[in-house]
Amino acid sequence: MDTGGAPSQSTMSGRRPGGWGRRVALAALVAIWVLLTWRAIQPPVRIRLPAFEPEGMVLLGGGAIPASSGLKGADVAPFRMDRFEVTEGDFAEFLGANPDEPAPYHWLPPDVPGAGQRREPPPGTEEFPVVHVDLHQARRYAAWRGAHIPTVEEWEWAALGAQGDAFPWGIDAAVIRANTQEAGFEGRTPVGFFPAGVARGSGCYGMVGNVTEWTDSPARYGDDRFFVRGGSYRDPLVGILNTHAPGSRLVQRENRVIEPQSAPPFEQEVPIDDRLEPPGSHSSILGFRCAMNEAEYGRQRDAWARVEELVYDLAHRDLVSGFWRVRPAKRELVEIGYFALRPLGMARRQVADDAVRANIDEVVAAIERKVGLR
16 A cells, blocks of 8 residues: 555654664674673783792812812802703704704714614613713704803813812712722613712712713823713723822823823823823713803793793783784794793793783794704
């Protein structure tokens, strides 16, 4: 029926067509805005990490090496030293992060094709000190950890400190406290196997016996070899360290002179504590540990503090901060790399927010891919 242009029911009620739809759309936009900005109202999580301390190291104050040592008069600055020798498991982690590094020779028997290419240590040896690592590769491992191979002075200070006793634990030689010839193992033992043999001045283990250890100190008088210290399971206890009277120091045969001689070089007896190895040498009884001086420590401490700041940036959860703070923080953490993994793991354990934990997990995964751990 023709209404003759009569007004519609909606017009008569004062509502325009589509009014309800616009109101619903506006309400939906407001709801979305609230959802997107609600997290911004919440304060970011502030993670407080403990003070940085290198894992597995002990802090040693400096001092003058006692007169009973062959290095008497040498001053040692404060430094940190590995409590234990670098293990096969430690070295496997290094190889995983550095695919171009060759594996130790003994990781596959010599008669097996591809010997030295296996990237994991022989089963059951993960806690044994790593061997068959020359000084060049030991230096690269230490640099990867932000440390260095100890000098002969640092090594001896960690072994004997200021007390100048015959052995790291004191003067008693009657009880077996180290993997030396007297122990009868005829091979390596896990690090820390002899807790009674801990160096009382430093808290370092295995400073005598088990495996001989590299130092980064070249021989005096221009010799191209480097001092190694501590003796191995093949050596008798008495005479390994250089605190004994000359008559009691054990010797090995050497066919090169170490000190200037008026006569031509000739075969001579060299005390165990003066043993030397060319930097390219490796053997089944030669391992190493790392040290860290104040400059190296400072660099890692600063990186640790920076990671703490960047974790705070990761905790910002609104869209704007996600662009201006979270993304740059992720990039910088990946650039820091390996040194960021430990503080990130500690931070993650303190975080309850799933979104922040997801950010940390993403960064950790990216770092592990970068350094070859995935």
